[in-house]
Amino acid sequence: MNLLKLLDERAEQVLAVFAMIVMVILVFIQVIFRYVINASLSWSEELARYAHIWMVWLSASYAVRKSAHIKVEMVKNIFNMKTQKVINVIALLLWFAFALFFAWQGLSMVLSVMERGQRAAATRIPMWIVYIALPLGGFLMSFRLVQRLYFLFNSAKAAEEVETK
Amino acid sequence: MTIAFLFGSLILYIALNIPIAISLGLSALTTLIFASNVSYGMIVQQAATSLNSFPIMAIPFFMLAGILMSKAGISKRLLNLANALVGSFTGGLAQATILASMFFSAISGSGPATVAAIGSFMIPTMKDNNYDKGFAASITATAGSIGVIIPPSIPFVVYGITGEVSIGAMFLAGIIPGIIIGLMLMIFSYIISKKNNYSAVYKRVGIKGLIKAINDAKWALMIPIVVLGGIYGGIFTPTEAAVIAVVYAIFVGLFVYREMSLKDLYDGFAESCLVAGTTMVIIALAISFSYLMTVEQVPRTIANFITNFSENKLVILLLINVFLIFVGAFIDTISAIIVLTPMLLPVVTQVGVDPVHFGVILVANLAIGFVTPPVGVNLFVASNIGLVSIERIVRSIIPLFIALIISLILITYIPFLSTFLPEFFL
Amino acid sequence: SNGSDNSAANRGQEEFELGITYVVAETQSTHLAAEVFKEKVEERTDGRVSIELYPAGSLYASEFDASEAVQLGNIEMTITATSPLAGFIDEFMVIDLPYLFSDAESAYEALDGDLGDQLLGLLPPLGLKGLSFGETGFRQITNNRGPIESPDDLSGLRIRTMETPAHIRPFQEWGANPSPLAFGELYTALQQGTYDAMEAPVSLIYSSRLHEVQDYLTVSNHFYTATIMLINDDLFNEMPADIQEIIQEEALAFKDLQRELASEQEAEWFEAIQEDGIQVNELSDDQRNVFQEIGLTLYDEFEDEIGRDLIDLAIEISEN
Numbered sequence: 045m046n047l048l049k050l051l052d053e054r055a056e057q058v059l060a061v062f063a064m065i066v067m068v069i070l071v072f073i074q075v076i077f078r079y080v081i082n083a084s085l086s087w088s089e090e091l092a093r094y095a096h097i098w099m100v101w102l103s104a105s106y107a108v109r110k111s112a113h114i115k116v117e118m119v120k121n122i123f124n125m126k127t128q129k130v131i132n133v134i135a136l137l138l139w140f141a142f143a144l145f146f147a148w149q150g151l152s153m154v155l156s157v158m159e160r161g162q163r164a165a166a167t168r169i170p171m172w173i174v175y176i177a178l179p180l181g182g183f184l185m186s187f188r189l190v191q192r193l194y195f196l197f198n199s200a201k202a203a204e205e206v207e208t209k
Numbered sequence: 210m211t212i213a214f215l216f217g218s219l220i221l222y223i224a225l226n227i228p229i230a231i232s233l234g235l236s237a238l239t240t241l242i243f244a245s246n247v248s249y250g251m252i253v254q255q256a257a258t259s260l261n262s263f264p265i266m267a268i269p270f271f272m273l274a275g276i277l278m279s280k281a282g283i284s285k286r287l288l289n290l291a292n293a294l295v296g297s298f299t300g301g302l303a304q305a306t307i308l309a310s311m312f313f314s315a316i317s318g319s320g321p322a323t324v325a326a327i328g329s330f331m332i333p334t335m336k337d338n339n340y341d342k343g344f345a346a347s348i349t350a351t352a353g354s355i356g357v358i359i360p361p362s363i364p365f366v367v368y369g370i371t372g373e374v375s376i377g378a379m380f381l382a383g384i385i386p387g388i389i390i391g392l393m394l395m396i397f398s399y400i401i402s403k404k405n406n407y408s409a410v411y412k413r414v415g416i417k418g419l420i421k422a423i424n425d426a427k428w429a430l431m432i433p434i435v436v437l438g439g440i441y442g443g444i445f446t447p448t449e450a451a452v453i454a455v456v457y458a459i460f461v462g463l464f465v466y467r468e469m470s471l472k473d474l475y476d477g478f479a480e481s482c483l484v485a486g487t488t489m490v491i492i493a494l495a496i497s498f499s500y501l502m503t504v505e506q507v508p509r510t511i512a513n514f515i516t517n518f519s520e521n522k523l524v525i526l527l528l529i530n531v532f533l534i535f536v537g538a539f540i541d542t543i544s545a546i547i548v549l550t551p552m553l554l555p556v557v558t559q560v561g562v563d564p565v566h567f568g569v570i571l572v573a574n575l576a577i578g579f580v581t582p583p584v585g586v587n588l589f590v591a592s593n594i595g596l597v598s599i600e601r602i603v604r605s606i607i608p609l610f611i612a613l614i615i616s617l618i619l620i621t622y623i624p625f626l627s628t629f630l631p632e633f634f635l
Numbered sequence: 636s637n638g639s640d641n642s643a644a645n646r647g648q649e650e651f652e653l654g655i656t657y658v659v660a661e662t663q664s665t666h667l668a669a670e671v672f673k674e675k676v677e678e679r680t681d682g683r684v685s686i687e688l689y690p691a692g693s694l695y696a697s698e699f700d701a702s703e704a705v706q707l708g709n710i711e712m713t714i715t716a717t718s719p720l721a722g723f724i725d726e727f728m729v730i731d732l733p734y735l736f737s738d739a740e741s742a743y744e745a746l747d748g749d750l751g752d753q754l755l756g757l758l759p760p761l762g763l764k765g766l767s768f769g770e771t772g773f774r775q776i777t778n779n780r781g782p783i784e785s786p787d788d789l790s791g792l793r794i795r796t797m798e799t800p801a802h803i804r805p806f807q808e809w810g811a812n813p814s815p816l817a818f819g820e821l822y823t824a825l826q827q828g829t830y831d832a833m834e835a836p837v838s839l840i841y842s843s844r845l846h847e848v849q850d851y852l853t854v855s856n857h858f859y860t861a862t863i864m865l866i867n868d869d870l871f872n873e874m875p876a877d878i879q880e881i882i883q884e885e886a887l888a889f890k891d892l893q894r895e896l897a898s899e900q901e902a903e904w905f906e907a908i909q910e911d912g913i914q915v916n917e918l919s920d921d922q923r924n925v926f927q928e929i930g931l932t933l934y935d936e937f938e939d940e941i942g943r944d945l946i947d948l949a950i951e952i953s954e955n
């Protein structure tokens with residue numbers, strides 16, 4: 045139970061933070077190598093860019109959990125509470141459809157790149173390792189959206205949500 | 210037809226309260242399904258490759274740096290310094306809010322982050338000292354716009370990448386216009402304060418007190434020197450400079466001020482993932498939207514439309530400013546830059562506007578958009594942290610909005626203000 | 636782009652809309668020749684094929700991304716340097732080996748002959764079809780320290796190279812400090828001294844005005860950069876034979892015209908950058924041999940990835 049709660053609250057967060065730390069360290073040692081050791085690294089930049097892709101798509105899902113995505117509330121707020129709830133459900137369903145589409149197309153890109161054995165220029169890492177961040181992000185996001193939909197119809201959970209915000 | 214699908218569905222999705230990033234992706238998808246033969250895979254491929262860029266990584270790094278600087282106690286000392294400098298004037302708290310926002314702008318690349326850092330302390334303080342709360346929140350929101358004009362600046366990074374203009378040159382170009390906006394806001398808030406009898410709260414600190422405040426803030430004041438000096442001294446690229454700022458903030462927080470715990474550090478990283486993640490997702494999906502516009506030749510059509518209307522540089526700039534103020538009211542800065550730069554840059558360069566100067570005009574307009582309803586991020590942040598309703602803020606913002614417009618006119622029609630520093634240093 | 640299916644049905648003919656994306660600007664030989672390609676193909680197919688050009692990276696700013704997009708079917712065609720293809724197929728690195736071709740003629744002979752055929756044959760399993768090889772040409776070194784006459788003069792220079800091992804490794808062996816950098820940041824990096832040096836063909840130096848921020852240019856001809864016109868393989872196979880034939884023929888005509896324009900432009904722009912004040916030195920045969928000797932030792936290092944046969948074939952053609 046506690047493990048589940050921990051996973052719910054921290055799963056994407058910990059991974060995204062890890063990716064961000066990797067980005068900072070790689071770029072920092074790139075500068076250090078250039079000036080202190082007087083040798084340029086040819087792979088640090090490439091690896092940092094790949095960590096960046098991971099950081100962003102993990103955070104995209106983390107941001108669903110934290111209701112942090114930037115939205116425009118203005119129009120919705122014109123309506124009464126009942127209509128607002130309907131709008132929320134429609135919005136979540138459309139978003140969910142997009143997340144699934146993203147996971148599906150992302151997966152097909154990963155498979156295509158994997159089959160063709162594409163590799164990165166400097167580090168020679170297989171590119172599917174980089175691109176799998178996208179279907180993973182889409183999949184995690186769709187899971188989080190189902191969770192939000194559940195919160196929407198479970199007022200106790202919803203109240204808890206507001207408190208933690 | 211394709212254009213109608215693209216823009217029509219975007220407006221619908223945004224109105225439905227779907228996040229801006231997802232709305233951009235969904236409208237691209239809608240267009241692919243109903244009105245275009247570009248393949249579906251384009252959206253996902255663009256979502257990966259747009260992030261696979263070293264220059265664009267300056268954005269998450271500058272966001273991380275800004276967040277860590279607050280946690281390290283750096284913004285607090287900048288506030289103290291601002292109060293020591295101008296706190297004893299008429300409307301001293303408002304003046305200090307503007308000055309502190311300008312200081313903080315020099316270490317943060319984001320408008321809303323500047324509002325949050327300065328406003329969370331200054332709005333309550335102003336309210337406690339009988340300032341109108343609408344005015345307190347609106348001065349913080351408008352001053353926060355300077356965050357994206359004085360370097361570093363996230364919108365300048367996005368413009369530099371989209372328009373293939375040097376990010377370093379853009380940063381230099383923003384310095385004088387940022388100071389002008391700050392001074393203009395100070396003049397207007399002086400007049401308002403005089404009218405409302407907002408007297409000074411702080412006593413004059415004298416030269417000794419000032420030296421102490423400067424000394425306390427010295428680690429903060431070093432940051433622009435390290436970051437900008439490093440970029441222009443040829444030591445590192447803008448992205449690397451942002452990482453140096455991150456490492457610097459960690460160092461100051463852990464070892465100099467010792468106000469940041471390891472847990473604060475982790476929280477700072479987590480918070481920045483959230484802020485950077487949501488921003489970068491907008492970029493990743495705005496690219497698909499912009500891709501479809503290019504395929505449908507929208508930039509070319511718009512360019513022809515404008516140049517058919519007039520070929521006079523001053524008229525074109527006026528038209529573009531009016532258009533941008535309108536756009537800024539509705540669209541967030543980042544997606545606006547990605548979508549508009551390819552449309553407008555060819556038009557203005559054709560009539561002889563410098564791309565660096567145009568970048569400043571574009572970003573200044575969109576920065577005004579931060580405080581114009583319905584979509585004004587700075588308004589939302591100021592409203593949240595100051596517990597003041599948006600309506601109340603909007604009512605008191607009008608004179609300050611005029612100050613921003615006057616600054617914008619100066620920036621637009623005196624190119625020298627933007628181009629002098631880049632031409633001098635580069 | 637919509638509604639084409641209807642008109643195709645009316646005339647009972649298949650229609651094809653081809654987008655061609657490339658990163659080079661509209662002033663360059665590649666764009667000028669692509670315009671002729673577009674015109675000729677549209678005319679000869681009686682409008683059954685229509686072509687839209689997307690120059691200057693307006694759709695894909697990176698050549699690697701553009702090639703990947705053609706492979707995934709997100710765009711129909713691209714014209715790209717062959718170097719990024721090494722990310723898909725190791726063998727393509729052969730073209731980038733230092734001092735592989737002694738002059739343009741031998742590069743043309745190799746790429747239009749056996750070497751080119753073998754390389755093109757590797758593309759279809761990856762979903763790509765290569766139609767013809769153009770060129771960006773031989774690459775030269777520019778820097779801000781002094782004329783480059785020997786590897787010693789490169790010592791410790793921070794030089795921007797393309798992101799391929801075939802380019803990075805030779806500069807390491809020559810004593811420089813090579814490091815890839817996004818092309819968009821290059822001008823400022825050179826101006827501010829974050830980087831001291833770069834290497835590129837004259838056309839790119841001129842069109843990006845990089846000579847304004849560099850003092851010395853060394854005619855080193857150390858690498859040759861070929862370009863390739865790529866089309867999505869599945870799409871090409873779907874086309875009727877007569878259209879395939881027209882596209883293939885016009886792609887070969889594109890290649891001839893582009894190379895001709897490229898060499899004219901190169902001569903003209905080489906003059907122009909000298910007039911703008913960049914100081915030029917040309918490697919003598921002896922000086923060149925020093926660089927070449929070191930470069931050749933790397934061929935063995937890349938043998939595993941490229942294959943000895945292909946390297947030998949390239950050398951053989953170049954020596955004849």
Ligand code: NA
Nearest residue numbers: 314317356361
């Ligand atoms: Na700033």
Ligand code: NA
Nearest residue numbers: 537538578584
């Ligand atoms: Na706005």
